[in-house]
Amino acid sequence: MxxxxxxxxxxxxxxxxxxxxxxxxxxxxxxxxxxxxxxxxxxxxxxxxxxxxxxxxxxxxxxxxxxxxxxxxxxxxxxxxxxxxxxxxxxxxxxxxxxxxxxxxxxxxxxYLGPDENSVTASANNNRLAVTPMTYLVNGQYSKEISGKATQFATDYLARQNQSLPIEVQEMALTIRKLVDAGIGFQQLAQTSAGKLQSVLGSEYLVLIEINETHQKTEAKKDNGFFDVQKEQAKSDDSIRYEIELILFGSGGAETYSSKFSNERSFKSPSGNSGSQSDWKMAMQYVLDQILTSGSL
Known part of the structure; x- marks a missing residue:
């Protein structure tokens, strides 16, 4: 026993x-x-x-x-x-x-977590494109609301217009979720290399866009004529300037296309109100079309 x-x-x-x-x-x-x-x-x-x-x-x-x-x-x-x-x-x-x-x-x-993040090739050649959350500035101030709308607009526009190309555009919600899971917030986005972002998002192509919207107002001058007292009050000249910078990254975080575009719209307004906030969409469409026709995809 x-x-x-x-x-x-x-x-x-x-x-x-x-x-x-x-x-x-x-x-x-x-x-x-x-x-x-x-x-x-x-x-x-x-x-x-x-x-x-x-x-x-x-x-x-x-x-x-x-x-x-x-x-x-x-x-x-x-x-x-x-x-x-x-x-x-x-x-x-x-x-x-x-x-x-x-x-x-x-x-x-x-x-691959090596010393050179640009050597990441895990998701290469999968023909997937991701639009990162963009930065939209109004008179130098970051606008979270318009930034979200602009990012969604760019994602949807590329998804609609690329039908002749074998490119899969990743949904914005999925892109945001992958960034959050990887601990990459908006503050860390600018400090993260393109190769690392491609690895996190699992995309071959990466689109970064920044838009700067500037409002200007110039008071029109009156003539010192004899009959000035009979003229209507002079109206102000208002203008909005859109400056768009776009960069497209390909496999391994290599920059394959970049574009800087500016567009200014002027109009008369007695009250000094700004123009339509949807004007930036026309400027962005032009820039996004350049990607689709550049042969970089």
Missing amino acids: KKVMLLVFMSLSLVAFAQRGNVNDILFTTSGEIIQGKVVKVTASTISFSYPGESLVNEIGSNQLQKIVFSSGRTQNFGNASTSDSAAEAVTNVPTPQAETPTTTIPKEEI
Whole structure:
């Protein structure tokens, strides 16, 4: 009886030692696969992880996972039904990882985190174009409302007009969600390289646009004629100037096309009111058409 108890005690000790020695996180997929690696980031839609002995970061959708068992022993469930009943019971039998790369299904999106972000080629040649949230300035002041409308307008316009080109224009909502998941807010957008943005957004082409709207008002001068007292009050000359700068980046963050366009509209207004705020759309259409006809896509 003592020998039996000793054998049971030794078996339990070996299992506990094997579990403590496993420094990898374990991902259980809904298809029954078991992936060993190190989880580096968890968002609402994706999980980023690296295989043992590799620095390459891979992504897999959270809807493809049943759960994650972290090396600390904590388990995170995702509520997705598993197609393999044995997968949930295999955690105590996972062998210690060897030097060779585990044989698993590689996620469709990979990001190389090297010293040169311009060398990112994970999403190259997929013919997808993303319009980043643009900057719209009115007399030097940032307008969040018009910036959002202008970004949506540019995205929709390119999606409608590129029917003859094999280009997929990414929806604005998806672009915003990917930037938020990557921790890139509006303040960090200007400091992030084009190559990094392409990697985050999963696009081959990237469009950056900045619009500066300037209002000017000049009072008309009266003539010092004899009959000035009988003339109507002089009207003011109002003008709005639109300056648009556009840059198109291709594979690897390389600048493939750029354009600077300015347009000024003048009109008479006794009250000094500005012109229609939709005038910028005509100027932007002209600039966007240059992309579609430049041969850069």
